[in-house]
Amino acid sequence: xxxxxxxxxxxxxxxxxxxxxxxxxxxxxxxxxxxxxxxxxxxxxxxxxxxxxxxxxxxxxxxxxxxxxxxxxxxxxxxxxxxxxxxxxxxxxxxxxxxxxxxxxxxxxxxxxxxxxxxxxxxxxxxxxxxxxxxxxxxxxxxxxxxxxxxxxxxxxxxxxxxxxxxxxxxxxxxxxxxxxxxxxxxxxxxxxxxxxxxxxxxxxxxxxxxxxxxxxxxxxxxxxxxxxxxxxxxxxxxxxxxxxxxx
Amino acid sequence: xxxxxxxxxxxxxxxxxxxxxxxxxxxxxxxxxxxxxxxxxxxxxxxxxxxxxxxxxxxxxxxxxxxxxxxxxxxxxxxxxxxxxxxxxxxxxxxxxxxxxxxxxxxxxxxxxxxxxxxxxxxxxxxxxxxxxxxxxxxxxxxxxxxxxxxxxxxxxxxxxxxxxxxxxxxxxxxxxxxxxxxxxxxxxxxxxxxxxxxxxxxxxxxxxxxxxxxxxxxxxxxxxxxxxxxxxxxxxxxxxxxxxxxxxxxxxxxxxxxxxxxxxxxxxxxxxxxxxxxxxxxxxxxxxxxxxxxxxxxxxxxxxxxxxxxxxxxxxxxxxxxxxxxxxxxxxxxxxxxxxxxxxxxxxxxxxxxxxxxxxxxxxxxxxxxxxxxxxxxxxxxxxxxxxx
Ligand SMILES: Nc1ncnc2c1ncn2[C@@H]1O[C@H](COP(=O)(O)OP(=O)(O)OP(=O)(O)O)[C@@H](O)[C@H]1O
Ligand SMILES: [Mg+2]
Numbered sequence: 001x002x003x004x005x006x007x008x009x010x011x012x013x014x015x016x017x018x019x020x021x022x023x024x025x026x027x028x029x030x031x032x033x034x035x036x037x038x039x040x041x042x043x044x045x046x047x048x049x050x051x052x053x054x055x056x057x058x059x060x061x062x063x064x065x066x067x068x069x070x071x072x073x074x075x076x077x078x079x080x081x082x083x084x085x086x087x088x089x090x091x092x093x094x095x096x097x098x099x100x101x102x103x104x105x106x107x108x109x110x111x112x113x114x115x116x117x118x119x120x121x122x123x124x125x126x127x128x129x130x131x132x133x134x135x136x137x138x139x140x141x142x143x144x145x146x147x148x149x150x151x152x153x154x155x156x157x158x159x160x161x162x163x164x165x166x167x168x169x170x171x172x173x174x175x176x177x178x179x180x181x182x183x184x185x186x187x188x189x190x191x192x193x194x195x196x197x198x199x200x201x202x203x204x205x206x207x208x209x210x211x212x213x214x215x216x217x218x219x220x221x222x223x224x225x226x227x228x229x230x231x232x233x234x235x236x237x238x239x240x241x242x243x244x245x246x247x248x
Numbered sequence: 249x250x251x252x253x254x255x256x257x258x259x260x261x262x263x264x265x266x267x268x269x270x271x272x273x274x275x276x277x278x279x280x281x282x283x284x285x286x287x288x289x290x291x292x293x294x295x296x297x298x299x300x301x302x303x304x305x306x307x308x309x310x311x312x313x314x315x316x317x318x319x320x321x322x323x324x325x326x327x328x329x330x331x332x333x334x335x336x337x338x339x340x341x342x343x344x345x346x347x348x349x350x351x352x353x354x355x356x357x358x359x360x361x362x363x364x365x366x367x368x369x370x371x372x373x374x375x376x377x378x379x380x381x382x383x384x385x386x387x388x389x390x391x392x393x394x395x396x397x398x399x400x401x402x403x404x405x406x407x408x409x410x411x412x413x414x415x416x417x418x419x420x421x422x423x424x425x426x427x428x429x430x431x432x433x434x435x436x437x438x439x440x441x442x443x444x445x446x447x448x449x450x451x452x453x454x455x456x457x458x459x460x461x462x463x464x465x466x467x468x469x470x471x472x473x474x475x476x477x478x479x480x481x482x483x484x485x486x487x488x489x490x491x492x493x494x495x496x497x498x499x500x501x502x503x504x505x506x507x508x509x510x511x512x513x514x515x516x517x518x519x520x521x522x523x524x525x526x527x528x529x530x531x532x533x534x535x536x537x538x539x540x541x542x543x544x545x546x547x548x549x550x551x552x553x554x555x556x557x558x559x560x561x562x563x564x565x566x567x568x569x570x571x572x573x574x575x576x577x578x579x580x581x582x583x584x585x586x587x588x589x590x591x592x593x594x595x596x597x598x599x600x601x602x603x604x605x606x607x608x609x610x611x612x613x614x615x616x617x618x619x620x621x622x623x624x625x626x627x628x629x630x631x632x633x634x635x636x637x638x
Contacts, residue, residue, distance in 0.1 A: 051505065077507035091498040094491070102495040105488060108507045110516045113489035140262070162506055 003065070004029040004196040005166050010049055010059035011220075019045040021220035022059070027166070029064075032188070032197045034207050036231070037217035038241055043200040044086060046217070047168045050198075051083045052076040063166060078108060082164025086171050088151040092144030096135050096154055099143050100126045103158035125161055132190060133157040134183075149180035156187055160195070167191070169199040173206050185209040216240070264622050265615070272614070273482070273565060280471045290462040297461075297470040297535040299575040304474050304528040305552045306571035307481050307564045312521040313553070314561035315485050316514055317497030319415075322422030323552050325429055326397035326522040328543035330529025332433075332446065333396055335539035336380060337389025341450030353384065356448070357441040376439040386453065390530055397526030398519055405518040409511040414500070423546060430544035445540030452534045461535050470531050474568075477524055481564045484520065493517050554599045559609050566611025573610075 005027040012020050020042045027033050037043050048054040050061050052073040060069045068076050077083075091099050104122040107113060118126075130136055133153045138146060143154060152172060159167050172188070173181040181203065188210050191197060201207050207214070207228075214231045216223040218240040224231055231237055280300065287293050305327060312318045339345060345353040350368040358373050366373050370380045383389045404425065408418060434442045441447075452459040452469070459466045484490055496503040496510045503510050533539050542548065552571070559570015574595065582588040602609055 053501075072509075073501075073504040074507050074509050077505050083505050089499055089502045091495045091502065093498050094495060098491060099495075101488075102492055102503070103506050105492065105506075105508075108509060110489050110512050113492055114484075114487050116483075116487055118488065158506065 002029045003027075004031070004063070005050070005198070006060075006062040006065075007046075007050065008060045008062070010046070010056050010061065012045060012049055012054060013057045018220050020049060020056075023217070023220065023222055024059075025215055025222060025225065027196060027198060029196055030193050032192050032199070032210060032212050034211045034214045035198065035200045035217060036202075036207070036214055036237075037200075037223075041217040042220040043217055044170055045220075047083065047170055047198075047200065050076075051081055051168060074108065077162070077164075080163075080165030081168065082159035082162050082166070083168045084152075084155050084159060084170060084172060086174065088148070088155050090143040090146075090151055090154050090158070093142060095140050095142055096146070097126070097130075097139045099154055099158060100129060100161050103161040106163075125163070129157045129161045132160070133187065149176050149183070152176065152180075152184065153187065156184075156191075160191065164195070166196045166198065169197065169201075171200055171202065173201065173203050181206055262622060265618055268618050273478070276565060276569065277475050277478070280474060281468075283471070284464045284467055290464075293464065293467045294462050294535060295579060296572075296576070297467045298532060299572045299579075300470050300474045301528050301532045301535065302552075302555065302571040302575050303568040304477055304531070305525060306556050306559060306567035306569075307477060308521045308524040308528065309552050309556035310559075310561050310564045310567035311481060311485070311524070312518055313556060314563070314567065315490065315497065316493055316517045316521075318514060318518055319419045319553070320422045320518070320521070321419045321546075321549055321553065322424075322426035323521075323525050324544045324546075324549035325422070325426040326401060326525035327529040327532070327548075328426075328429070328433070328539070328541070329397050329400065330393040330526030331533045331539040331543055332440070332529075333383075333392035333526075334389050334530040334533045335446040335449060336383040337386045338449035338452065338533060338537075339446050340380065340384050341386060341453065342448055343450070344448055345450075355380070355441070355446075357444070358438065361438060374438045376436065379439060393530035394523050394526045397522040397529075401519040401522030402515065405515045406511075409514040409518070412511070423549070426544050426549055427546060430541050433541050433544065440541075443541060445538055445542070447538045447540075449533065449537045459534060461537055466535060470535055473527070473531055477527065478564060478568060481524070484517075485564065489513065489516070554595065557602050557609055558598060560611025562608050563611035566609055566614075570610060 003026050007023060007025050010020055010023045011018060023042075023046060035043050035046070045054065049056045052068075052071055052075070055070045060067060062068065063076075063079050063081060066079060068079050068081070071079075091102065094102070101118060104118060104126050105113060106119070106122055130139065133156065135150065135154060135157065138150060143151065146154060156169075156172065169188075173184050176184060185206055188197065188199070199210070211228050213226065214228055215225045216231060216234075216237050223240055224234045224237050283296060284293060287296070305323065308326075309320070309323060312320050339355050340353040344356045352369060354368055354370060354373060358377055359368065362368075362373050370377050370384075372378070408421060413421065433440050436442070451461070452466075457465070459469060485493075492503065492508055493513045496508065496513050500510045529539075529543070555571035555574050556567035557570070558574060559568065560566025578591055578595070581591050606612055608615065
């Protein structure tokens with residue numbers, strides 16, 4: 001089975017307004033898919049639907065063949081979806097290490113976690129991620145005091161520690177400096193292959209650095225899908241972007 | 249009481265801080281257990297035993313408010329339930345209950361209000377009196393002191409947290425509930441003695457030994473119980489579950505996306521906190537020899553929150569010490585009437601200041617001082633937390 005994420009006819013109706021409207025796509029295992037689209041196209045809403053934050057009104061989402069449509073968030077997460085938010089979302093009062101330790105638990109239940117230490121395997125995973133995200137110098141800093149970039153990397157690191165099979169990234173470079181964006185592209189490229197990733201991104205330079213296949217959304221619908229070269233020259237895409245200044 | 253304004257916590261992860269933490273725990277426990285060696289006035293010892301019980305309430309509040317981010321303004325409900333359950337048993341053991349013209353115990357107040365000709369027996373002296381029958385066993389009453397709060401808290405929190413009620417709404421619901429139960433309690437006069445509560449109780453008796461509240465042994469029952477609860481609480485928040493709980497407090501959405509059933513964690517710790525409050529109620533009755541609807545007064549539940557806030561709601565021991573300290577000071581100053589009134593103002597003022605400027609209370613000050621000392625020793629100024637290479 002190579003289909004990691006199968007979205008079929010997914011629709012949400014906000015009292016007459018369909019933010020996502022009959023959206024269909026298949027993401028293969030190990031693929032890195034970029035989702036493009038003008039503001040308000042429904043990209044974030046799509047991620048909300050897949051991750052269980054918002055309930056869809058039609059259509060289905062399957063993860064490695066299992067139906068996860070409209071299940072509660074933590075169940076979907078346990079099935080293997082990890083999500084990074086547009087606004088970095090980490091545990092601000094906990095230290096960086098504690099953040100990763102929370103992400104590392106292979107066991108979700110309260111009673112199973114009534115023990116002082118992590119299993120060796122989880123601990124090893126935390127150490128790997130610390131190395132990968134280069135967060136050693138700030139391990140004992142509370143996450144709320146991190147720089148914007150570090151916070152984003154921590155959140156990425158948590159998704160890796162979580163062992164998410166499919167990772168949803170909503171604008172991972174928003175608000176980052178040039179250097180930070182570059183580092184983020186590095187991390188994402190390192191994750192390629194071992195993870196299936198769905199990225200929403202506006203920064204075209206960044207997209208070129210990481211993208212394989214691109215899906216363009218417009219008004220809740222799929223507008224175009226294919227490799228970068230094909231998308232950039234697609235007249236429908238150019239038209240959709242006209243109002244918002246085109247693809248840069 | 250904005251639980252949202254909490255500033256970032258100093259993480260107590262450095263070795264020095266952890267050692268200092270344990271040292272403070274050790275000193276506290278030694279002081280609590282050693283108090284009878286220094287204080288030989290049994291009346292003061294009994295008073296302190298009651299304050300230690302309040303310290304246990306501080307722990308319960310810190311667990312739910314500090315660690316889970318759940319502000320329970322109705323903790324008095326669980327304390328009160330715990331108190332009544334044990335008080336019922338001790339009431340049946342009291343000499344007055346055994347002298348009501350029956351070979352089985354009957355509470356005196358039931359007899360005073362009985363219909364003429366009613367059988368002098370718990371089975372049927374009035375409509376609800378049969379509920380008292382199992383309380384003839386002291387151990388049943390004591391077990392119920394913990395079990396009933398656990399059950400009530402579990403049912404209550406299951407409905408609240410499954411519906412994702414949070415923040416100030418939880419505070420309002422718990423507040424309303426304690427008020428409601430207080431009314432019901434007073435209303436059920438035939439079986440609760442209403443406003444007057446349960447007085448004239450017998451003593452806790454274990455293996456033939458009677459725990460007179462004004463004996464050192466009774467003090468030790470409370471002191472050892474507090475120590476055990478403190479250490480168990482400390483263990484609980486140090487477990488992985490305790491860490492995950494704190495993560496749900498910081499950002500429930502993130503915790504959900506990591507696969508945790510946030511409500512399950514909230515329910516578990518809310519329920520444990522209620523169990524501790526119930527146990528505190530049990531101990532209070534043993535030391536104070538009465539149970540009264542005033543335990544469910546809103547003012548009392550709010551006082552608990554104030555103790556925890558002043559001591560430091562993010563620290564079990566801090567909240568515990570806050571409760572003991574405030575009550576001890578209060579007892580010493582309230583000997584004179586003018587001071588008594590002024591004290592209310594002072595404690596109100598301190599509370600406002602703490603909420604505004606010291607979200608981590610006394611425990612926070614201690615941690616800050618230690619952190620400052622540590623940095624000075626290392627020679628690194630506070631602000632230069634190392635940043636990752638960019
Ligand atoms: N809960 C909701 N109720 C009603 N409308 C909503 C809701 N959530 C999103 N929308 C609307 O759906 C549309 C799509 O929003 P969405 O945030 O998904 O866009 P986006 O593609 O992520 O845009 P951006 O690039 O600005 O992040 C917007 O018009 C938004 O106002
Ligand atoms: Mg968006």
